[in-house]
Amino acid sequence: MADASTRLGGYGRIDHGKPVSFTFNGRKMTGRAGDTLASALLANGIRLVARSFKYHRPRGIYAMGVDEPNALVTLNTGARTEPNTQATTVYLYEGLSARSQNCWPSLGFDAMSINDKFSRFLAAGFYYKTFMGPTRKSWMFYEHFIRKAAGMGEATTLDDPDFYEKVHGFCDVMVVGGGPAGLSAAVNAARAGACVVLVEQSPDLGGGLLNMPAGGKADRWIAKQVAFLREAQNVRILNRCSVFGSYDHGSFGLVERLQDHVFPPQKAVLRQRMWTMRARRTILATGALERPIVFGGNDLPGVMLASAARGYLNHFSVLAGRKVVVFTNNDSAYLTASDMAQAGAAVTLVDARPISPSVACARAEKSGVTVRSGHAVAQASGRKRITSVKIAQFDCENGTARDPGKVMQCDLLCLSGGWNPTLHLLWQHGGKPVFDDALATFVPGATIEDGFSVAGSANGRYSTLDCVLDGQAKGLEAAQACGFDLPDGSDDYPALDLTDGWETQLLPVWEVCDSAGKSQKKAFVDLQHDVSVSDLALAHREGYVSAEHLKRYTTLGMASDQGKTANVIALALLAKHRGQTIPEVGFTTFRPPFTPVAVGALAGHETGPNIEPRRHTPMRQWHLDNGAKFIETGIWDRAWYYPKPGEDIEAAYIREARELRKSVGVVDVSTLGKIDVQGPDAAEFLNRVYVNGWSKLPVGKARYGVMLREDGMVFDDGTTTRLSEHHYFMTVTTAGAGAVMSYLEFLLQTCWSDLKVEVTSATDQWAAVAVSGPKTRDLLSSIDSDIDFSNEALPFMGAAEGTMAGLPVRAIRITFTGELGYEIYTPAGFGEALQEAIAAAGSAHDLLMLGIEAFGALRVEKGHVAGSEITGRTTLDDLGLARMGSTNKHHIGQVLARREALTSSDRQQFVGLRPVDPKAVIKGGSILSEPDETPKGHGLGYVTAMAFSPVVGSTIGLGLLSGGRARIGSTVNVVDTVDDTIIPAHVTTPHFYDPEGEKARA
């Protein structure tokens, strides 16, 4: 290309002495340290950067920052592939590779650009009309092709090699934006003594001042402010950091990009940090974003926002065009025209207003700019980039270009249609925008949200001096609101006056129509989603009157740039169609994030095994050392089974379950929820929360109890032991522990504050093992202990405190397996020692290690209810526990348990299931049906648990079966709809083993 290099010497804030090599679509290129990918591409003469989303039209670099709609690229390869990245926000590093997306087979020749020819078929609502209406089924067929054709970049499916962290921050004053207003605000809030966090999304502080020629008054002013802020102990500067979300009560989401500007190394790095910042006061000094003006061909490469062209020149030392047309309706673009002319471009400035601002115009003309007032750009032309524009007299009454107009050659067209304050963080938070007629945009209202203030151009101030003064005032005000006194004098920190304000008012121009008042073809409003003025007109004709509906129907403003250049123009055009004012049309809701946030940053460390904290019992290491396999059960990791060589889970648990009924086994039950209940009214408290009575339980005895919820359904179960007159030790299920504890606290703190009872969670304080089997007493008696384990001294449901192997313990004679058994509790720190002591003694007694799989199988054999039956939909009677309910006291859930639907005889009741064919395998979750019927819907009930029972010699199941107890002795079909099997089974009582409970009492 003839104009391959557009880099100028002696301009900008980049390091001309430091070349940086990178590749774009495989081509090697060189940029400079300090470049963005966009500025480096422009410097290398690249104009065509991407193809558009829907029509695959050629697109170039349009903006300079987070508002960029066009220049989306995919960065890097392999696991670090990052699609849909704005080239304008990527800082160049050695070795960066970027490629265009949305083009096939290549960027220059894109086969899908045929879509552009058929654009009238792809208008607003195309997808809805074609695929969501009567022909909806065709979506299934076409989706794949459409996603391929109208997609964005492709994400990688490889694991992210880098890591991310989340931190929490607190401050008095958070200043968002490091431009003239933000710097002034931060300096002054800090001078008053406030703890200040200043957040800037770019690497450098200075904001819009960095778009001015380097080396001037502005740079010296920035340096002075930054020096103060870096020195101050009460200021934290977060650069390369974006505030993406504004939440309630001064909470904000921030993402800090720590490593995105350096070449990804081989090893994992801390790439981004997500902050949850809580600020007492927040100053939005977020600036304003320039908006374009719409006309035909306004999306061609070489069409650019005027401020971006100025920034590329003054910040990055890139002259983006030699023959430049600037089209504006306000004063700000005169600076672009002057600066570009001084840098050597031939510049024509077209001002839609009949009269130009005199000072700015004189300065521009002195720089060599040709100024044409009362004119407009009516049309841009070119194939893969702009080559000419049609300039015509502008009829500002009707917004039309008068015929005939004159064609002018150019290679760059700069647009300024006015400025929109960046107030997303205010509006995300529910702030109500107010339309300012003079600025023709939305500004903060007279009263804004508590805790917020807005400074600078975000507040509609368009001269540097006004921004600085506004920032100073807002900084002091925020510090004062946090209780700090105003500092003395401000002479050391003078304001900055660049006499760059607006002399004359802006003329609202949203769209330039042809002489007949018609919109032109290929006039785009939302460039990223290819939404044109004709799409908006069509949506209006089809009755989409609300701004929210318009947005969803046309997808305007819904791309990754969130319509930063498009939204206000779209509202103005909708207002025109409806014959209303812009405020009457309304405003669409703003939601986080302001700019895209990597999912990795939101996840932080919470990935893979760290997705939530895992809980381990105190004996975990012992289990690991002794070959246990573990399983996740809720938040706990538990010993699952202890395989012998060659055993799988199936073989291991069946062996463990069979052996236990002959010898003695030990299982870790430290996960049980434990609640310490103390106080003179403890017995009354237990009477109220359990269905059964507690008044007569003597000291040294335990009792099984069941709790209901207020609505009458079973809540939880467990044993509670009376340790002394006013002291009880309650155990609850592992899964229910948290909810039971919270509910007991609720009752005592609110409804029953008259009861003298304290409850304390002791789950983490106690380790526990359950030892059971016919040889248990032999084993325990062989361990040095002051507890007498004989049937006389410690009968069934008896409890004793003492020591075992020198460790303090509580022994409670209860069993879950149905064999003679004891639960032994010891303070958590002694858990492993207790386990070791039992294991050491056990070697002489064939001690069996029991995992929870076998433990569960033994409970199925025994027919105890557990979590799979206590589902929140079962009553006491459903579970066969109705006789436990005491009638001579009031307990929680008693009244509502009497509701008609809870007492009907066809409710699903707890039963056992034994396959007619002993070789058949009952599967958990199977549906139960009548023997001669195919099951319909939910059938008669379902299998809640299953296991192989060595005692029965087949698989057995527990289930909830409609009218189940009356069906005992009959058969049902056990239907597995996954494997499509039907197994006839006998309905039995749930108690397959020792139904009278004699073993446990032995």
Next chain:
Amino acid sequence: MRIECPCCGLRDHREFDYGGDALRQRPAHNDTDIDRWSDYVFMRRNPSGLHREFWQHIYGCRQWIVVSRDTVSHQILSVCLASGAHGAGQGLERA
């Protein structure tokens, strides 16, 4: 959201668990009227605007508190301990 716990001070909402409508009246423990219990358990206010609701500071002092919150703006007007503010004969005045 942030909630000013009467015991622990201003804390993040993720330290708390939500407990629902705090204006409902729990019948006396020995009340056997099925309608009153049904009202208590199943009928919850869900206003758009000012609401009084239970929260528990589960990752703090574990106190149950009553928060007066605007469900539209999330503005919190007051927070007090639920203790003694609820239950038989000691109802909260209806906001």
